Amino acid sequence: MKRLHFVVIVIFVLVTSCTLEKTDYEAELSTETTEYIEFEEVTSITSGDYIISIEALNATLYKGYNEIHLNIINTQTNVSLQDKDVTFLPIVTDANGNKSSCPHAYNLEYNATEGYYLGYAVFTSESDTTISWQLYIDFQEGSQSYKVDQSITVEKQTNMNLNMTAFTGNDNEQYFIALVSPQSPGVAENDLVAGIYKYNQPTSSEGTFPDPSQYAYSVVQDYTLLLDPRMPEASMGNHSSPNNQDLTMENDGLYHGVVNYTMTGNWTLNFIFQNEKGETLKGTEVSTEFTPGIEGAKSDLYIDILF
Amino acid sequence: MKRILLAILFLGTFANAQNTSIEKDSSDVVLDEVMIIAVKNKMKTDIKKTISVDEFLASSDNISFIKRGAYAWEPLLNNMSTERSAITIDGMHVFGACTDKMDPVTSYVESNNLSDIDIKSGQEGSINGATVAGSIDLKRKRTSFGLGKTWHGTYQTGLEFNNKQLFNLGNVSYSSDKLVADGSMSYRKAENYTDGNGDEVNHSQYEKFNTSLGIAYKTTDLSSVRIDAIFDKAKDVGYPALPMDLSLSRALITSVTYKQFFKNKLIKVWDTKLYFNAVEHYMDDTTRPENLVHMDMPGWSTTYGLLSKVNLKKENYSSEIQINAYNNLSIAEMRMYPQDRSETTMFAYSWPWVTTRYAGLSMSNLWNISEKSQLNFGGTLGVNYNFSKYAEFNWIFHPGASQEKTRFLPNLYANYQFKSGVFNSSFGGGYGHRAPSVSEGYGYYIYNSFDRYDYIGNPDLENEISYEANASAGFKNKKGGLQAQVNYFYIQNYIIGKILSQGSPMNYQSVGVKGYTSLDHATLFNLTMHANYSILENLHWKGTLTYARGLDENKNNLPFIRPLSYQTSLHYSYQNLGFLTSFHGDLKQIDYSPEYGEDETPSYTNWNISADYTFYIKNYKTVFQVGAENIFNEYYSTYADWGNIPRMGRNIFTSLKIDL
Numbered sequence: 031m032k033r034l035h036f037v038v039i040v041i042f043v044l045v046t047s048c049t050l051e052k053t054d055y056e057a058e059l060s061t062e063t064t065e066y067i068e069f070e071e072v073t074s075i076t077s078g079d080y081i082i083s084i085e086a087l088n089a090t091l092y093k094g095y096n097e098i099h100l101n102i103i104n105t106q107t108n109v110s111l112q113d114k115d116v117t118f119l120p121i122v123t124d125a126n127g128n129k130s131s132c133p134h135a136y137n138l139e140y141n142a143t144e145g146y147y148l149g150y151a152v153f154t155s156e157s158d159t160t161i162s163w164q165l166y167i168d169f170q171e172g173s174q175s176y177k178v179d180q181s182i183t184v185e186k187q188t189n190m191n192l193n194m195t196a197f198t199g200n201d202n203e204q205y206f207i208a209l210v211s212p213q214s215p216g217v218a219e220n221d222l223v224a225g226i227y228k229y230n231q232p233t234s235s236e237g238t239f240p241d242p243s244q245y246a247y248s249v250v251q252d253y254t255l256l257l258d259p260r261m262p263e264a265s266m267g268n269h270s271s272p273n274n275q276d277l278t279m280e281n282d283g284l285y286h287g288v289v290n291y292t293m294t295g296n297w298t299l300n301f302i303f304q305n306e307k308g309e310t311l312k313g314t315e316v317s318t319e320f321t322p323g324i325e326g327a328k329s330d331l332y333i334d335i336l337f
Numbered sequence: 338m339k340r341i342l343l344a345i346l347f348l349g350t351f352a353n354a355q356n357t358s359i360e361k362d363s364s365d366v367v368l369d370e371v372m373i374i375a376v377k378n379k380m381k382t383d384i385k386k387t388i389s390v391d392e393f394l395a396s397s398d399n400i401s402f403i404k405r406g407a408y409a410w411e412p413l414l415n416n417m418s419t420e421r422s423a424i425t426i427d428g429m430h431v432f433g434a435c436t437d438k439m440d441p442v443t444s445y446v447e448s449n450n451l452s453d454i455d456i457k458s459g460q461e462g463s464i465n466g467a468t469v470a471g472s473i474d475l476k477r478k479r480t481s482f483g484l485g486k487t488w489h490g491t492y493q494t495g496l497e498f499n500n501k502q503l504f505n506l507g508n509v510s511y512s513s514d515k516l517v518a519d520g521s522m523s524y525r526k527a528e529n530y531t532d533g534n535g536d537e538v539n540h541s542q543y544e545k546f547n548t549s550l551g552i553a554y555k556t557t558d559l560s561s562v563r564i565d566a567i568f569d570k571a572k573d574v575g576y577p578a579l580p581m582d583l584s585l586s587r588a589l590i591t592s593v594t595y596k597q598f599f600k601n602k603l604i605k606v607w608d609t610k611l612y613f614n615a616v617e618h619y620m621d622d623t624t625r626p627e628n629l630v631h632m633d634m635p636g637w638s639t640t641y642g643l644l645s646k647v648n649l650k651k652e653n654y655s656s657e658i659q660i661n662a663y664n665n666l667s668i669a670e671m672r673m674y675p676q677d678r679s680e681t682t683m684f685a686y687s688w689p690w691v692t693t694r695y696a697g698l699s700m701s702n703l704w705n706i707s708e709k710s711q712l713n714f715g716g717t718l719g720v721n722y723n724f725s726k727y728a729e730f731n732w733i734f735h736p737g738a739s740q741e742k743t744r745f746l747p748n749l750y751a752n753y754q755f756k757s758g759v760f761n762s763s764f765g766g767g768y769g770h771r772a773p774s775v776s777e778g779y780g781y782y783i784y785n786s787f788d789r790y791d792y793i794g795n796p797d798l799e800n801e802i803s804y805e806a807n808a809s810a811g812f813k814n815k816k817g818g819l820q821a822q823v824n825y826f827y828i829q830n831y832i833i834g835k836i837l838s839q840g841s842p843m844n845y846q847s848v849g850v851k852g853y854t855s856l857d858h859a860t861l862f863n864l865t866m867h868a869n870y871s872i873l874e875n876l877h878w879k880g881t882l883t884y885a886r887g888l889d890e891n892k893n894n895l896p897f898i899r900p901l902s903y904q905t906s907l908h909y910s911y912q913n914l915g916f917l918t919s920f921h922g923d924l925k926q927i928d929y930s931p932e933y934g935e936d937e938t939p940s941y942t943n944w945n946i947s948a949d950y951t952f953y954i955k956n957y958k959t960v961f962q963v964g965a966e967n968i969f970n971e972y973y974s975t976y977a978d979w980g981n982i983p984r985m986g987r988n989i990f991t992s993l994k995i996d997l
């Protein structure tokens with residue numbers, strides 16, 4: 031009888047001991063991506079009585095899309111500056127000393143409930159020894175106008191779900207597509223959000239630096255971004271997913287669509303960019319043929335992601 | 338007769354003074370069923386004395402098999418796949434952990450820990466859970482209390498030459514007035530088999546270890562507690578028809594049973610069982626270097642449940658009322674490795690943590706209307722609940738599909754039997770629902786290497802509803818008998834895979850994506866003819882003919898329907914010697930289904946022969962057997978051989994069985 035008990039126990043131990051671990055799915059999703067929700071101070075600039083605090087997700091400015099919050103506080107009264115005209119201009123200087131900008135909100139919008147000025151910037155390159163970024167912020171308080179500038183560091187975006195691309199369309203305009211969301215996608219239907227911007231060619235010659243008319247960008251209005259997600263990995267044979275929705279513009283000035291990822295890993299978002307008349311400005315259709323063993327073909331407009 | 342004797346013996350141990358009433362009780366079928374502990378071992382076929390579970394099932398007329406190799410065949414009951422039948426072990430629900438059906442429940446037991454397999458066709462099987470096709474209940478071996486001989490053992494060994502299968506099966510049992518124990522252990526190891534052309538079929542090897550233990554203790558004169566456990570482990574199992582093999586599969590199947598008998602009451606016995614089983618299944622494709630993608634596909638299935646039944650009897654009426662509840666969690670993962678292994682792996686769930694809960698209340702009744710006629714009837718009302726933890730996987734193909742789903746599953750049947758002299762006949766009908774299986778409801782890119790499609794489940798599939806009619810007629814006298822059985826199923830919302838216009842394959846061998854879809858209906862017809870005749874007192878002939886036809890709503894053929902098949906055997910015994918020869922085969926499969934990936938399968942015939950000799954080594958009864966299967970060494974594959982893999986060529990087998 032005792033021996034039988036012993037056998038039962040041994041069997042139990044055998045079975046429960048060397049089981050292969052089940053995958054922790056939540057951990058699996060966050061190996062390649064981190065989702066940041068909190069806005070934290072990147073840097074602050076003091077100008078006279080005012081201190082300007084620049085906030086972004088994870089206290090960092092990255093290449094690609096960045097939502098930016100500005101808190102402007104009077105250090106004397108400890109009262110924040112409310113509902114004034116605040117402008118924001120990022121300028122990049124390259125190795126040759128050429129100056130240019132990137133898609134950004136020039137006139138910041140005051141958010142009364144949260145008490146900050148809301149803007150964004152789509153940084154097109156990372157800071158390094160030859161490339162430097164400078165922010166120019168102007169605001170007016172009473173009769174006094176404040177002009178500050180501050181050099182900033184643009185970090186490499188390691189989350190590929192926030193990748194961006196810049197291109198020239200058939201209409202010879204410069205366009206920018208930057209992914210905004212999801213930061214951490216799942217094997218699921220994901221709401222895909224992107225910003226689409228264009229460079230406004232200056233019509234007048236440059237005034238005193240920094241002349242905002244030379245560095246103007248605007249949100250592309252009511253175009254369409256056709257979406258075709260694929261897995262580029264050769265063994266996946268150009269695998270695609272069902273029930274995706276093309277990106278169209280919504281009231282928040284961003285483009286919204288739906289992307290389905292059928293498994294984790296590398297994905298390519300193939301795009302065709304069309305204007306409001308349905309004319310293709312950039313992008314090519316990708317063959318739907320299943321080609322195992324061959325690296326997936328891509329549209330000539332695409333963004334790679336990984337999760 | 339032996340069963341009745343044993344029952345009397347058993348009853349006699351606690352009810353000496355009531356001989357008259359006991360004799361009456363013991364002839365009662367229902368009570369017999371629950372009280373008999375020592376049932377005659379039926380786990381053998383005509384041709385072989387020592388067999389595998391699959392071989393035993395194959396000897397049943399209404400079972401056919403989908404074969405993916407030499408191991409773990411998927412039993413089809415009434416030509417319907419395992420989703421449509423309730424497969425249980427002593428009434429316990431166990432679910433395989435493989436998305437590719439490498440591990441039907443029948444693969445987790447061994448012939449030497451079973452006493453019998455109880456197959457019920459159609460709705461009569463619904464007492465074991467909602468079903469369409471019927472139920473297959475694997476009955477564990479149990480020794481009864483107070484047998485004169487306290488220790489008993491059996492040892493079986495044998496060799497099958499074609500695939501060098503060596504098996505050793507051992508059983509020990511102990512019986513006293515208070516305590517009973519049954520133990521078994523078995524080990525089989527086989528190498529690749531060779532087909533009729535003499536070519537080795539790669540990846541058809543297997544290795545299986547199984548052990549079981551059952552201990553029963555008589556708590557009072559009329560009650561007992563029993564603990565049962567089965568542990569099964571299969572290693573290095575090849576599936577030549579699949580792109581993957583199995584590196585390890587393990588199951589632990591446990592239960593505790595409490596049984597209470599009642600004397601002179603309407604209730605005869607109350608039997609309650611709590612059970613738990615865990616199955617793990619790890620597929621392996623490192624044995625297939627030709628595969629473009631390396632994948633890991635582990636699966637787990639954990640079930641616990643309760644089974645409680647009472648048996649009632651009054652005069653010519655007996656009844657069984659049963660509560661059957663279980664909870665199952667099925668998980669299957671899929672991880673693909675890119676060719677550049679430094680790149681990130683790709684992960685998805687093929688079963689996204691799917692919970693199935695079922696609770697059913699069922700009743701089956703037997704009314705002996707007269708000496709000549711009886712009526713069987715009963716029904717079940719079940720509630721089935723499903724929950725998909727990672728429903729986002731299901732929403733990719735079915736946006737907004739329900740994450741949890743509750744279904745009501747009624748099952749009803751009735752059958753009238755009439756016997757007059759040498760003639761007998763029966764007719765009956767049934768109506769029943771079943772819920773979609775985990776794969777049908779929640780499966781995600783499950784690659785089916787038969788039609789080469791990736792399959793996607795649909796959580797909102799309707800219940801499959803079966804309307805069933807059956808009849809039989811027969812004639813039996815001292816010399817022989819003839820029996821014919823037919824059944825017909827009209828199945829509404831028949832679930833089957835249909836090509837989806839959206840999505841693209843995930844598995845590189847795949848050609849497209851299919852979604853489990855409900856057909857408006859499908860019909861299935863099965864016919865079995867059975868004849869036996871004693872030519873001489875020791876020369877017996879037997880023959881069986883089966884025919885089936887399955888059609889979908891557009892009158893196209895359903896897949897995996899057995900063509901006209903036959904089996905005929907002649908058995909001759911002389912003193913301690915027995916000889917048997919048999920032919921069996923299928924005719925050409927005319928009604929195949931190209932739509933579901935089938936091609937025409939030619940006919941085949943197998944000729945088998947065996948001889949056995951019974952002798953005694955020091956009072957120990959010993960049976961030695963030698964035989965050969967597929968003597969013609971015919972090269973063939975059947976309609977249900979996955980990917981048309983060839984079956985085994987000529988196989989010479991030997992076995993030795995000693996009763997200790």
Ligand SMILES: [Cu+2]
Binds near residue numbers: 435436440583
């Ligand atoms: Cu498997």
